[in-house]
Amino acid sequence: MFLILSKEILSPTITKYVIKAPYIAKKRKAGNFVMLRIIENGERIPITIVDSDLSAGTITLIVQAIGKTTKLLATKKVGEAILDVVGPLGVPTPIEFHGDVVCIGGGVGTAEVYPIARALKDAGNTIYSIVGARSKDLIILENEMSKLSKQSYVTTDDGSYGRKGIVTDQLKDILDSNKNIKAVYAIGPLPMMKAVSNLTKTYGVKTLVSLNAIMVDGTGMCGGCRVSIGGQMKFACVDGPEFDAHLVDFDELIMRNRTYIDLEKISDERCKRIEMADAVGGGR
Amino acid sequence: MNTVNPMKPSERMKLPRQASIEQIPEERNKNFLEVSSGLDEERALIEAKRCLECKNPVCIEGCPVTIDIRTFIQLIYQKDYIGAVNKIREANYLPAICGRVCPQETQCEIVCTLGKKHEPVAIGKLERFVADYEMARNLFVAPVITEHRDQKVAIVGSGPAGLTCAAELAKLGYKVTVFEALHAVGGVLRYGIPEFRLPRTILDLETDRIKSLGVEIYTNFVIGRTATIDELFNEWGFGAIFLGTGAGTPTFMGIPGESLSGVYSANEYLTRINLMKAYQFPEYDTPIKVGKEIAVIGGGNTAMDAVRTSLRLGARKAYLIYRRSRKEMPAREEEVHHAEEEGVEFVMLTNPVRIIGDANGWVTGIECQKMELGEPDESGRRKPIPIKGSEYVIPVQTVIEAVGQKPNPIIQSTTSGLDVSKRGTVVVNDAQMTSREGIFAGGDLARGGATVILAMRDGKIAAGNIHKYLLSKLDGKGNSKLNVDVKQEIKSI
């Protein structure tokens, strides 16, 4: 059992959790994730470790409530526990000195790119950051990102905050004005990462993305998370989750991630019905 | 050698081999209840009478852990069922499991003297009978541990190899800790073999028994990630380590179309269903997609389990595609027979060449090529050769590949000094010792895909040799020369 020690609402759907997990805290590096299962009949889902505190023995997760499991997590209170947390999994992000680097976070992907940006900064890189989201209330970690960046930008699709438009508009401006950008790290929804990748390919700038394939075990045991990288089959959980964007077959992954869409809806509806019943039933 | 049955051999031979009580195929292929409920007492007693009590009990040589088969059958004849199960347990710690999943037809029963002219004694069913008898009446008595030792041993992986090694070492008085990557214990017995062959209550019971020996089990703990082998030695103070991490990484055929939705490795398919209980969706959250028509590729136990599971999840047509002929299939004979009874369609001498999909990325069919058998290859089996122009398409919405597994490399790649073979297996000697001091290994990790009983055998042999190794590390005063007094580790799990 893994205790939730604190909880902070970052946006209407995004919450930050600090969880007691001393062994994981000790080993975790930027780019690692955990698999978690909240209750006995729950699913195992991957979540990036945003931060860790060695002396407190804790890890920090930032999770957007979008479906059954993540919404259930949001109902957990401080002092309650998550049944299973396992990690740290995945290959840590290769942290090198490049010089000037752009770090892009789309939606909750900002939570995933933030630890990488910090590690890159610690390695001596100069960080330019773009935080993007559909609208203002979905922007997270804006201050944290701006603190470690030489320049930071915010974009929203609807223009409710920052620059109106998508992250690639801002990225293009940066690449046009700064010829010294040596690498781009982008994490967010697949269409966003695909767009970033297409853009940086034309500039010949090395780009890393983190692939959110559907996972079961997260340890290389099932092959469900397989992705095509330069025409070769790789398992995102053990060979990744980060890959050279220019080699990723994004369209294939976008299709694979739709595999369970109808069943996910059933789960989500069921989750809502149970919540409603709980609300109506009161104390039970 | 004593005999207990006064019947003449000719009388014994007249008795027919007793059959298990089974659910009828048309019903069981719709549920996950155990297919077979084994022999009842009456049938078990008749079966025990069939044993010839041979002077040279060759069955024992056929058993990978040399269970004293002759004696345990005599004990059944004398209605001392608990004596019988304890006799088995001297050699095999998990009789209820082995009685269900061992390939007896290629081990003890194939060599059984009675089998030369008649059907062999149903040794496996008798083993299961006494184990079930003990379980149903709650008559298990845990062994008494007489000596306690200070040295600590770590077991990595909680499959049959790891669990057996843990139990044996705990009985010798060691402090044993098992580390398991998944959230549940049992390895393939948990995530691979379906409930209709091995009810999980049995696995839970065996796990509890092992815990009652004082064995500590940490789930959600991936060695190589959550802690490394070196940390287990240097920070946790383990004197020896047994690796029983199995062969859990699936291989794919490498044919076009494998990334389509609806294509699974058998491991993913069975893990979703058995470990995550996707067959109870939406009560359980993990989803699974099973088409009305499905195809499983392969001829082993894994393929058989996947295809029979598919029928239970509503597939109307379930094809088993195998490139050799039926008699070359490595699966247990009983399971092939059960699959056939349940309505699986065997497509033999056929090799898939391509999986076909629609515009949305969903499987719609599998293109296959017919094969013919040529000359025998290195394995002595006749090599299948494709017949040109024989390609045809079987319409299916789900394809499950059960074409082999290899060891997960996480530990091997994070541990120095461990020799690994070209096939990815960890190299061991007869004592199950690896190339690195203090590390032992066994089961599928050392063998590639093998069997439950061989994994248990390795675990047991390793335990004996770990004992010897740790004794050799004691000084004259009985204190360990290994680094055991280290700081207390943070414990939170």
Ligand SMILES: Cc1cc2nc3c(=O)[nH]c(=O)nc-3n(C[C@H](O)[C@H](O)[C@H](O)COP(=O)(O)OP(=O)(O)OC[C@H]3O[C@@H](n4cnc5c(N)ncnc54)[C@H](O)[C@@H]3O)c2cc1C
């Ligand atoms: C390596 C990695 C790191 C991630 N890190 C974060 C993070 O830090 N914060 C965060 O909010 N989200 C993260 N995600 C995404 C997160 O795993 C999904 O949002 C979550 O699984 C959704 O589950 P659900 O039951 O709530 O929603 P569902 O309704 O079941 O699914 C919604 C969508 O999430 C995806 N998904 C569903 N099940 C899985 C699964 N078992 N594995 C992977 N994806 C799945 C699918 O694309 C699906 O369409 C990460 C994903 C990966 C692969």
Ligand SMILES: Cc1cc2nc3c(=O)[nH]c(=O)nc-3n(C[C@H](O)[C@H](O)[C@H](O)COP(=O)(O)OP(=O)(O)OC[C@H]3O[C@@H](n4cnc5c(N)ncnc54)[C@H](O)[C@@H]3O)c2cc1C
């Ligand atoms: C579907 C299927 C059906 C089968 N049917 C039969 C049958 O009928 N009869 C038979 O005799 N054999 C059968 N087999 C084969 C048999 O199950 C295996 O040979 C046997 O389970 C091997 O045991 P093991 O202990 O070596 O490994 P496993 O059972 O594979 O257990 C290994 C365990 O180690 C864990 N692990 C892996 N890496 C780590 C790590 N880094 N840290 C911590 N833990 C880790 C895994 O999660 C797993 O729980 C079948 C196999 C499959 C897949």
Ligand code: SF4
């Ligand atoms: S070989 Fe067969 S008949 Fe002979 S002792 Fe063994 S089980 Fe009995």
Ligand code: FES
């Ligand atoms: S999640 Fe199973 S192999 Fe990656």
